[in-house]
Amino acid sequence: MINELSKKAPEYTDSAVKLLSELISFKSVMGEPRENMPYGKECADCLAFAAKTLSEDGFKVRNFDNHAITADFGEGEAELGILCHLDVVPTEGQEWHSDPFKAEVREGRVYGRGAIDDKGPAAAVITAMRMIRDSGIKLRRNFRLILGSNEENGSADMEYYTKKEKFPPMLFTPDGSFPVINIEKGMIRLGISGSYTSGNKALLSLKGGSVANAVPERAEAIVSGFEAEEIVEIFKDYELSGIILAVEKYDNHTVRIKAKGKGAHASTPEQGKNALTALITLLSKLPFDGDISEKLAALSGLYPYGDSEGKGIGVSCSDELSGALTLVLSLADCHDGKISFMTDCRFPVCRRSSDLIPVMTEKLTQAGLSGNASLVSEPHHADENSEMIKTLLSVYEDCTGKKGKCIAIGGGTYVHDTENGVAFGAEWSDENNMHGANEFIGIDELTKDIEIYCKAILRLCM
Structure with a gap:
């Protein structure tokens, strides 16, 4: 019976694509808080749409003050929780x-922001719920879909939710990849601040990146006291692989320098080309007045272009369970003599944040800068011998014919700060442009997700 129902997933694919398209239409990027809208209007509107949809589908919906909503399949305490997020970067x-907030279907894919992270997976879970509802199958255990709206900015939504409700004893999120992610690295967001002096030859501004948890695809600087041709001549000996550079006259007195690389998630920075560290390397070669050249050279030494493992700042490490530490200089906003950067560090289970933060801050102090940790999360490790994990792995094997196993990632999925939660899908490869331009989910993959989540719910709750 379970196999027969889950194999009906293709019959529901069109409705899943329609639902996903509707979810994508909400620009649910974190915005300014409003009354009863803690993460901005678009995030609240997206939650409201999901709540209305699930309620019309016949599920019992609760709204937790627009931090999160829940939809229960049955009655009583939920024993299984599935956690998805509707906010996007x-x-x-x-x-x-194409318009990132207008879903476009082409070449067997749905393109749009959130298609793979995490609106597509959420649509797959909701569609699986609809399949089970339509079948009339009675579940022995209740399960609960939890939809949040602040995963991309620290998961304050779940901090609020868990003050009101406990997570069910079994919990997974489709906010990662298959087969099962049971280990997630720890995370440190470290802000860097300082000041610099200048004169006629000055750095007027340096900006790069758009979010803390991604390799910056673009960076831009405006300088004075130089001619564009002079800068091009200085830069000619410093070719950086994977970076496209543009130097142009900005106005009568300034020059704009733009660097374009390749974006990537901060947990897999080796897949990107960091435009910000590349631009810092080049700017450090310019003979500015004051001490900014010295500060930039120090930063380039601590965060050299091409270093994604923290070697420059002295925190490189690895272990067999979770792999190597990764480190990204992800944001910059320097102007008027003020220095401001953000770094994203993902560290293996063999280390604690207390092992790393003092090393980084000391190195920054030596460079005349200050470091301050704004977010700290220790590594997450769920027991791979739990019954839930064994069941999820068997579902994966049944649906794919491939061997199921537990894997470790660079942190963190939506269950990072839970006790025993794991990530179960929904990514099948790293080629979906998550957090980057032209993010997509394959329609065939979406169909397979529906099948897998339908079978997982049934196996865990019947």
């Missing part, structure tokens, strides 16, 4: 081939 500075 910004698209500014990215080159999309």
Whole structure:
């Protein structure tokens, strides 16, 4: 019976694509808080749409003050929780081939912001719920879909939710990849601040990146006291692989320098080309007045272009369970003599944040800068021998014919700060442009997700 129902997923694909398209239409990037809209109007509107949809589908819906909503399949305490998020990262500075907030279906894919992270997976879970509802199958255990709206900016939504409700004892999120992610690296967001002096030859501004948890695809600087041709001549000996550079006259007295690389998620920075660290390397070669050249050279030494493992700042490490530490200089906003950067560090289970933060801050102090940790999360490790994990792995094997196994990632999925939660899908490869331009989910993959989540719910709750 379970196999027969889950195999009906293709009959529901069109409705899943329609639902996903509707979810994508909400620009649910974190915005300014409003009354009863803690993460901005678009995030609240997206939650409201999902709540209305699920309620009309016959599920019992609760709204937790627009931090999150829940939809229960049955009655009583939920024993299984499925956790998805409807907020997304910004698209500014990215080159999309279509409107990122208007789903476009082409070549067997659905393109749009959130298609893979995490609106597509949420649509797959909701569609699986509809399949089970339509079948008339009675579940022995209740399960609960939890939809949040602040995963991309620290998961304050779940902090609020868990003050009101406990997570069910079994919990998974389709906010990762298959087969099962049971280990997630720890995370440190470290802000860097300082000041610099200048004269006629000055750095007027340096900006790069749009979010803390991504390799910056673009960076831009405006300088004075130089001619564009002079800068091109200085830069000619410093070719950086994967970076496209543009130097142009900005106005009568200034020059704009733009660097374009390749965006990537901060957990897999080796897949990107960091435009910000590349531009810092080049700017450090310019003979500015004051001490900014010295500060930039120090930063370039601590965060050299091409270093994604924290070697420059002295925190490189790895272990067999979770792999190597990764480190990204992800944001910059320097102007008027003020220095401001943000870094994103993902560290393996063999380390604690207390091992790393003092090393980084000391190195920054030596460079005449200050470091301050704004977000700290220790590594997450769920027991791979739990019954839930064993069941999820068997579902994966049944649906794919491939061997199921637990894997570790660079942190963090939506269950990072839970006790025993794991990530179960929904990514099948790293080629979906998550957090980058032209993010997509394959329609065949979406169909397979529906099948897998339908079978997982049934196996865990019947």
